[in-house]
Amino acid sequence: MTRTIIEGGHIATVDAAGTEHDGGHVVIEAGVIAAVGSGRAPEQWRAGADVVDGTGTLITPGLVNTHHHLYQWLTRGYAQDSILFDWLTSLYPLWSRIDAGLTGVGAAGAMAVLARSGCTTVGDHHYIFPKGSGDIVGSIVEAASTVGVRLHATRGSMDLGASQGGLPPDFAVETTDAALAASHEAVERYHDPSFDAMVRVAVAPCSPFSVTADLLREAAVLARSLGVRLHTHASETIEEDAYCAENFGKTPTQYLEDLGWLGDDVWMAHCVHLDDRAIERYAATGTGVAHCPSSNGRLAAGIAPVRAMLDAGVPVGLGVDGAASNESGQLGIEVREAVLMNRLRTGADSFSVRDGLRIATMGGARVLGRQEEIGSLEVGKLADIAVWQVDRVEHAGIIDPVAALGLGAMPPLKRLFVGGRAVVEDATLVTTDEMALARDVAAASRGLAERL
Numbered sequence: 001m002t003r004t005i006i007e008g009g010h011i012a013t014v015d016a017a018g019t020e021h022d023g024g025h026v027v028i029e030a031g032v033i034a035a036v037g038s039g040r041a042p043e044q045w046r047a048g049a050d051v052v053d054g055t056g057t058l059i060t061p062g063l064v065n066t067h068h069h070l071y072q073w074l075t076r077g078y079a080q081d082s083i084l085f086d087w088l089t090s091l092y093p094l095w096s097r098i099d100a101g102l103t104g105v106g107a108a109g110a111m112a113v114l115a116r117s118g119c120t121t122v123g124d125h126h127y128i129f130p131k132g133s134g135d136i137v138g139s140i141v142e143a144a145s146t147v148g149v150r151l152h153a154t155r156g157s158m159d160l161g162a163s164q165g166g167l168p169p170d171f172a173v174e175t176t177d178a179a180l181a182a183s184h185e186a187v188e189r190y191h192d193p194s195f196d197a198m199v200r201v202a203v204a205p206c207s208p209f210s211v212t213a214d215l216l217r218e219a220a221v222l223a224r225s226l227g228v229r230l231h232t233h234a235s236e237t238i239e240e241d242a243y244c245a246e247n248f249g250k251t252p253t254q255y256l257e258d259l260g261w262l263g264d265d266v267w268m269a270h271c272v273h274l275d276d277r278a279i280e281r282y283a284a285t286g287t288g289v290a291h292c293p294s295s296n297g298r299l300a301a302g303i304a305p306v307r308a309m310l311d312a313g314v315p316v317g318l319g320v321d322g323a324a325s326n327e328s329g330q331l332g333i334e335v336r337e338a339v340l341m342n343r344l345r346t347g348a349d350s351f352s353v354r355d356g357l358r359i360a361t362m363g364g365a366r367v368l369g370r371q372e373e374i375g376s377l378e379v380g381k382l383a384d385i386a387v388w389q390v391d392r393v394e395h396a397g398i399i400d401p402v403a404a405l406g407l408g409a410m411p412p413l414k415r416l417f418v419g420g421r422a423v424v425e426d427a428t429l430v431t432t433d434e435m436a437l438a439r440d441v442a443a444a445s446r447g448l449a450e451r452l
C-alpha cells in the first residue's frame, strides 16, 4: 500500500498560522504528505488507500529530538545527586570503555524509546572514541536503520585532557588532528544531503572545557567546507561560565563567537545561562538552541530563558539530552517538562502547550536545518507523523487534545510514521523486538560496568 489516510483525529499542523482541524484528515502518498484538511479525506484519495481511523487521537508532526548521547542508554542511574562537572568526572572512566558494539545496542534502546514517545528524527552527539573502539558512528547509523527513525548523527570529539587544563581525564581524549580527520571521514561516509535523507552528519566538538580552541576553530572550517552543520554544548552551568572567565576572560558566547561558532549552521545544547547580550547575538546570527529541561533539572543546571530566546527570534528545539542525565529518554514527556519549567521561570502565561508542541516539532526542524522537509503537517513535507491516543482513561474528558499531550500523561501512540512507514502501531514498536532489545541493553550495561 503506497497511500495511507488518517482521519477523524484532532490535527495540530504546527504550520506558520498554527492551523488545527478538529476531525480532519492527512493523506500520505509515497512517503510524503499529499493532503491535509478538515473533515473526511476527499473521494479522490480513497481508492486503494489504507485508512487509519483517527477517532480519539491527536495528530501532530513527528517530534524532533535535537540533543542526545545515545550511548548513555547503557550508563543510567549513576551519580544521581551530582552537578554537571562532578557527574562528568565520575562517568568519564566508564564511558571510555565503550566500543562500537556496545554503542549500537545502547543507541537502539534509546531510539526505540524515542520512537515510542513520538520522536521521528533523532539528533545524537557522540564525543567519546576510545582507541580501537571500531566504527562507532557506523553502529549508530545501523541502529537508527533498525529502529526506523531519521538520524542526525554528529561526530563529536574531545582533545583537552586534564593535564592540559581540561575536565576529562587524558585517557578519554583524542589528538586534535585525529578528531578532525575522523570527523571528515564520518561526513564523507554517512552524510546524505538529499531532501528525504534518513542520515545526516554534523561536526560536534564536545564543550569549551573539553576541547581546545584549535579544534573548535578548525572544526568550524571543516564543517563549512563540507557543507554540514556544527553542534556543541554551551552555557549549560555557572561552573562553565566561571571556567570560561578564568581561562579565556570571556563568556562562553563571546569565546564561541570569536572562534567562528555562531551562525545559522550551528546549534548549541542547553544555553541555560545566556544573558541578554548573548541572546541578541544568537538571534542576530540565527544560532539554534536545543532546550533540554529534564536534564537541566536532573543536574540542577538551571532553567533556560526560552521565552526570551523565542521573543528575540532564536530557533529553539527540544532535546532529551543523554540518558545518563535523563533516565526517561522520552521526548513526548519533554513537551510537558518544557511547559512547566518555563512557567517556573517566566510565569503561567509565558509558555503555552502549543509553544511546547511548536519547539518540539517545527522548532527542532529549524534547529537541524530541515524546516523545508519536516516539523509540520503541510503538503509536500515528509510524512513524519505522530498519532497520539487521547481517549483512554488518562486523557478522556480533557477539553483540549493539545493540552492532553502538553499537560497530561504522555499518551500512547496509535501510530508513528517516519517517511510514511509505520514504525509504531498501537504503542508497540513494529520494526524490532522490544523484549529482545531490553535483554540486550541489560547485558550490554552490565558488560560495560564490568570493564571498569
Ligand SMILES: [Zn+2]
Pocket: 067, 068, 069, 125, 233, 269, 321, 322
Ligand atoms: Zn549533552
